[in-house]
Amino acid sequence: MKLNNQKKFLLNLLFKGKVTRKQLENILKITPSTLSYLLTNLKKKDLITVSHNKTEKAGRPKQIIKMNKNFWKSLGIRIGRETISLTVFNGDFEEEEKISMKLTKNEMGNENISLMLEKIIKKVSSLDKIKAVGIALSGNVKKGKVNSKILNLENFSPSTIVKSILPNATVSVLNDVEAISTEEFVKHGGKKILVVNYGTGIGACFYESHGIYEKSERKVIELGHFYAGSKEKCYCGAFGCLETVASDYANLKRFKFYNLKIEEFISNEEIYDNDLAELRNLYKINEKEAKKIYETTFEYLAIFLTNIFRLLAPEKIILSGEGVSKWFSQVLERKILSISSVAVPITYRGLKNNIEFGAALDAIREYILSSKF
Numbered sequence: 001m002k003l004n005n006q007k008k009f010l011l012n013l014l015f016k017g018k019v020t021r022k023q024l025e026n027i028l029k030i031t032p033s034t035l036s037y038l039l040t041n042l043k044k045k046d047l048i049t050v051s052h053n054k055t056e057k058a059g060r061p062k063q064i065i066k067m068n069k070n071f072w073k074s075l076g077i078r079i080g081r082e083t084i085s086l087t088v089f090n091g092d093f094e095e096e097e098k099i100s101m102k103l104t105k106n107e108m109g110n111e112n113i114s115l116m117l118e119k120i121i122k123k124v125s126s127l128d129k130i131k132a133v134g135i136a137l138s139g140n141v142k143k144g145k146v147n148s149k150i151l152n153l154e155n156f157s158p159s160t161i162v163k164s165i166l167p168n169a170t171v172s173v174l175n176d177v178e179a180i181s182t183e184e185f186v187k188h189g190g191k192k193i194l195v196v197n198y199g200t201g202i203g204a205c206f207y208e209s210h211g212i213y214e215k216s217e218r219k220v221i222e223l224g225h226f227y228a229g230s231k232e233k234c235y236c237g238a239f240g241c242l243e244t245v246a247s248d249y250a251n252l253k254r255f256k257f258y259n260l261k262i263e264e265f266i267s268n269e270e271i272y273d274n275d276l277a278e279l280r281n282l283y284k285i286n287e288k289e290a291k292k293i294y295e296t297t298f299e300y301l302a303i304f305l306t307n308i309f310r311l312l313a314p315e316k317i318i319l320s321g322e323g324v325s326k327w328f329s330q331v332l333e334r335k336i337l338s339i340s341s342v343a344v345p346i347t348y349r350g351l352k353n354n355i356e357f358g359a360a361l362d363a364i365r366e367y368i369l370s371s372k373f
């Protein structure tokens with residue numbers, strides 16, 4: 001894709017937050033006068049703000065360029081099994097408004113989720129300023145259509161609902177792990193990364209970096225449904241998926257519920273909330289017991305992650321999700337080290353990720369790429 005300087009300019013602001021004139025001249029390889037022309041143009045359209053940093057003693061004050069926080073408003077929405085939540089972000093990605101609504105088991109399915117999505121968007125106090133909407137869901141997303149066993153969605157198209165309320169907004173539909181990895185991709189300055197989201201499910205997303213100007217460089221890896229050789233039938237329809245032997249479902253089974261089946265677990269997950277919390281904190285009170293329960297899981301994860309690492313060669317593997325802790329990632333890293341001759345760099349991120357932020361960020365990036373400025 002051939003991008004003009006204005007778009008490149010804006011993408012750099014999006015990834016870096018703020019930049020100086022000098023930095024922009026170097027990144028875009030343009031002369032000071034071309035930059036001045038660009039700055040005037042973008043300022044006239046209200047897309048950016050320029051401030052002067054007066055703390056510098058010697059020489060001229062530095063000009064700091066940022067996105068205009070009143071122009072770049074976006075919505076990040078997350079639809080999960082238990083809640084639908086929405087955050088309004090400004091151009092500095094500060095949270096301006098947060099709304100959350102509970103979802104019950106009876107509110108799953110295309111029709112119900114559509115109604116809830118409509119309801120939550122209409123609660124936003126100033127919709128007229130919204131430029132882009134990012135929606136992240138637990139499920140399979142292809143060309144804006146969502147299929148999800150967990151949310152009971154079939155060829156669900158969230159953008160149709162958003163467009164009926166906000167016809168001019170750019171809409172981006174992503175899977176949870178894609179949203180998390182978008183945030184990580186930006187945080188790591190556009191490096192090649194693999195994000196693994198671990199909990200009762202196991203998802204992954206690979207960001208193949210071609211720099212920040214290229215569009216489609218991420219790939220969702222359905223790690224949880226890779227064949228791991230067990231005999232159990234998975235809720236996806238296949239047999240022997242990794243989730244049946246190495247997810248928090250499998251750990252929970254080894255912990256307390258020996259006869260549990262994955263399909264039964266997925267459709268009644270909320271019953272096990274307390275047991276899951278107990279399991280995930282077990283290492284704090286009885287590390288030996290925790291190690292025993294997680295042993296098989298670590299073995300499987302070590303094998304799968306080492307192989308994926310060899311295949312894709314990311315600069316980092318980032319572990320996120322409800323099922324991981326610092327302890328979890330350290331034991332896993334040691335396990336990998338014990339079987340592999342290549343060092344696999346693992347970064348623990350846990351639950352620090354904000355899926356709504358990642359979704360909104362993705363939508364704004366999409367908006368910059370597709371708009372005519």
Ligand SMILES: [Zn+2]
Pocket residue numbers: 224225234235236237238241243
């Ligand atoms: Zn499966």
